[in-house]
Amino acid sequence: MTSEKNVQIGQAREAFQMLNQISQLLNTGLDQETLTICIRLCELGVDPESLAYVIKEIRKVGERETHNKVVNTQL
Structure with missing residues (x-):
């Protein structure tokens, strides 16, 4: 090099x-x-704001799924 x-x-x-x-x-x-x-x-070339939005949405989905698993195991 x-x-x-x-x-x-x-x-x-x-x-x-x-x-x-x-x-x-x-x-x-x-x-x-x-x-x-x-x-x-x-x-x-991906728009940084769009990327941030997608990451936030993925996290929200993950949090909901985790919450649902916890609730279902408690039942």
């Missing part, structure tokens, strides 16, 4: 670390793998 490529890789890692820290500070609940997927989707 050229030194320029090494610099780019280093900058990408640093940028990801900063995004991960911001994600943690904002308490998004995204792990590193999920954050990586979200970043890649945005790089491919």
Whole structure:
């Protein structure tokens, strides 16, 4: 690898670390793998607001299913 490529890789890692820290500070609940997927989707042109909406909706569905399982096991 050229030194320029090494610099780019280093900058990408640093940028990801900063995004991960911001994600943690904002308490998004995204792990590193999920954050990586979200970043890649945005790089491919997915609207960030739409992506955030979809993630929130998926979480709501998951919470409802978890709640329903708890209620059904208590019956």
